Amino acid sequence: MNESKTKANVVLVHGAWADGSSWTRVIKPLQSKDLRVVAAPIPLTSLSDDVAALERALERTDGPVVLVAHAYAGAVIGASINARVQSLVSIAALTPDEGETVGEIFYREKPHPEAPQLAPDKHGFL
Numbered sequence: 001m002n003e004s005k006t007k008a009n010v011v012l013v014h015g016a017w018a019d020g021s022s023w024t025r026v027i028k029p030l031q032s033k034d035l036r037v038v039a040a041p042i043p044l045t046s047l048s049d050d051v052a053a054l055e056r057a058l059e060r061t062d063g064p065v066v067l068v069a070h071a072y073a074g075a076v077i078g079a080s081i082n083a084r085v086q087s088l089v090s091i092a093a094l095t096p097d098e099g100e101t102v103g104e105i106f107y108r109e110k111p112h113p114e115a116p117q118l119a120p121d122k123h124g125f126l
Contacts, residue, residue, distance in 0.1 A: 008036070
């Protein structure tokens with residue numbers, strides 16, 4: 001069997017208010033374990049856009065995939081339908097119940113008084 005088909009891919013997905021560089025300290029240790037590591041860029045424009053961006057990143061990999069999410073990205077990796085995904089790893093990540101929206105998760109409990117206000121700007125971005 002071709003080695004590239006058996007080597008695992010770890011695809012790291014950043015949360016809101018971040019980008020792929022947030023995984024900098026995680027990438028090298030994973031690579032030292034002979035894993036292929038990708039920090040998938042997601043646009044943070046909508047859940048559907050973010051899932052589509054993740055799926056495009058997965059198209060650039062071969063073999064089994066472990067998806068790793070931080071914060072908001074838990075919802076993104078949970079929506080992946082890629083058949084090569086073997087595992088989901090949540091690091092302080094959102095894990096919506098089936099049919100639950102990301103917004104519903106944020107408002108399950110009263111927000112902390114210092115939490116950022118989630119309101120779109122004039123362009124529709126949070």
